[in-house]
Amino acid sequence: MAPRILVTGATGFIGSHLARRLLQEHPLGPDAELVLVVRDPTRLSPALREGARLLVGDLRQADRFREEIAETTWCFHIAAEADYRGGSATVENNVESTRMLLDLLAEAPGLERFVFTSSIGAIDRHPNDPCRRPLTEDDPAHPLTPYGRSKWACEERIRRSPLPWSILRPTWVYGPGMRKTSHIRTFIRMVARRHPVTKFAFPGRVSLIHVTDLVDALLLLAKREEAVGEVYFAADGHPRSLGEIFREIGRYLGIRAGTIPFPRPFIRMMRALRPHLPFAAQNLFSDLLSASNEKLVRLSFTPQVPFAEGLLGTIHWDAREAMPPQERKWSLVTGAGSGIGKAVAQRLYAAGDRLLLVDCNGEALDREARRLEARAFPLDLARPDALETLLQTIEREGIELHRLVNAAGIGIRGTVAELGFEEQQRVIAVNVTALLFLSRFALR
Ligand SMILES: NC(=O)c1ccc[n+]([C@@H]2O[C@H](COP(=O)([O-])OP(=O)(O)OC[C@H]3O[C@@H](n4cnc5c(N)ncnc54)[C@H](OP(=O)(O)O)[C@@H]3O)[C@@H](O)[C@H]2O)c1
Incomplete structure (x- = not known):
């Protein structure tokens, strides 16, 4: 039987990039079949609609695809409600769809790899963590949002499963195709509209990764035997302050942004107050969302897309979309x-x-x-x-x-x-x- 690669979430940002790469590169050979579980096939590109086999339906009801899924060789589980503002419906969706997939894949005798896209949000930070160093894979989980808790719950379930799993925790992923409400895309709009917040040099640093590099990392985990049973953060290795991100966006748009500094005592005070701030404001002054990519680099991951390049491409794509x-x-x-x-x-x-x-x-x-x-x-x-x-x-x-x-x-x-x-x-x-x-x- 020909090998089969199953991808969930292929109508979304990351899943669509991954599915296109799989169609181009055939990592399991030219006979391998690409299978996509999607809710709405009209959201797929024509190339994916024609080049892949589609199982149309919600993952939570995927038991009707039992026989097809039992023939999986590699599975990339990308699908999730990925909005940190989501509530109990997000948790139910993410946990239930993962549970269903794990149950079905347990009946796949030829399964060689199950790669799960978790999130830095599954870990976040303990309120007492001063955020002085990037997170590593050994740090304890302290998810601050229902979305993060849902990703952590999925990770726990996966770790207990007998499948040959690997877990990737992306930091902020950016590139063409991002959701309108997602971090960098929101910032591009804010800088373009000269939003007063974007004038400030917020010192809190975040880790980022371009979607092309993230796809490299996902494929690396599927290919490498040492990655079985392991968890990795995915980042480009250069955490950037929000002020720097505003400045860089402003440079391409011809708008002054991210330049007004804060007095040091004020920064210290805001860092001390971090646990009492709303989640979205916690990373303005603290390196809450920075993570090390060292473990992934030891697996031979080399990020290829410099931030300035990736950002310019994203800004261009965003302008074209509009x-x-x-x-x-x-x-x-x-x-x-x-x-x-x-x-x-x-x-x-x-x-x-x-x-x-x-x-x-x-x-x-x-x-x-x-x-x-x-x-x-x-x-x-x-x-x-x-x-x-x-x-x-x-x-x-x-x-x-x-x-x-x-x-x-x-x-x-x-x-x-x-x-x-x-x-x-x-x-x-x-x-x-x-x-x-x-x-x-x-x-x-
Ligand atoms: N983007 C980031 O910065 C980032 C950072 C860290 C981690 N992640 C993780 O990466 C993954 C992909 O994120 P993304 O940014 O690509 O999100 P996205 O663009 O919102 O895509 C989510 C995908 O999941 C699908 N989906 C959700 N629930 C489903 C269900 N019950 N059944 C079938 N399909 C379902 C969606 O299908 P529909 O098209 O039908 O809605 C869509 O294809 C998520 O697991 C997210 O947690 C993303």
Whole structure:
């Protein structure tokens, strides 16, 4: 029988990224079947709808899929009500769906791995914990929310089960596809609206992980024998203060954020008051939600996505989500490989634009084009034939330019008498002729 990979929660943020990777990479070989338990298949991408076998229904009633689930080789249990503001319904859903899945998988003779996505919220901190060091897997659980308690209850059940389990506890997961109400996405909106709270340099640090790296970690746990019976925190290893996160978002949106500092005695007072603050405010001043990734790194996990990169991609995706496709603008930026052109291109990308980037430094241009999902035109603006080719491509592809940023320019110092004629002609060709040529084209 062909191996079978079962994924729950594939209509959600993390589950959809994982399911797409499984379809692309076939970690159990090309014959392996991907099986998704989903409540609403219309929320799946067409690729997943066509490429996977679907078991449609609520996990709590999954006993009707008993026979299909009994053929599972690997299971990734991602589904949950993941909102920390949830109440008893969240607890019931998360605990019951996990209990049902464990019961059904107990009847799967070929099950090689059960990977459970828990949460840092299953652990949180004891009220007396001064939050001076990142959490480790040995720290005791003290979940502060019903959601966290539900994840801890699931972990306990899984640990007692005879299955070959591994548990991953993600910290804050961010990336394209995040829920609207989720941490970083909420912060992007708050900074964009210049919410007064985002002006402050809150010192409380949180651990984060990009969804691509989280998927790497999930796959690693499934593949590695040493991970059976083990629990791991998933984080990129660089906890960041909320002030820093606001600042970084502001940098991409062109808005000042996260800059107003708090006096030290006030920070000390707020840290002492932490246990008495509402949950959402406890991490403003304390490193409540920071966790070490050392154990996962020992398993050979290497985070690949730097926060600045991952955040920019998330901001771009969030902007695109908010606008109908016909409103997405094409922008052409010259000199986009470095300096002002590069910074402007980043800002336009963050605003949701589609980009055409021009630079004569092909390597720098390619790097930026990959980061910003842009079309790259490595060309010398001093050459009229190169300009013609660029414009012909734009016309042939029916691209309607909305913005042109003429950031390319060269400067050669010297008097008219000192500089060679060709040098002077080149300065005029790049700084004046190309600018006029492209501007006339954009304005036509
Ligand atoms: N995002 C984070 O920052 C973060 C951090 C730590 C841990 N986690 C954990 O990671 C997992 C995924 O989180 P996420 O951010 O991807 O959440 P999400 O986008 O809200 O996705 C949750 C998924 O679970 C499904 N689901 C919930 N209850 C179900 C049930 N009874 N039967 C079938 N499907 C059910 C949802 O299906 P519908 O589409 O039908 O609603 C959805 O596909 C969760 O276990 C969460 O606790 C997330």
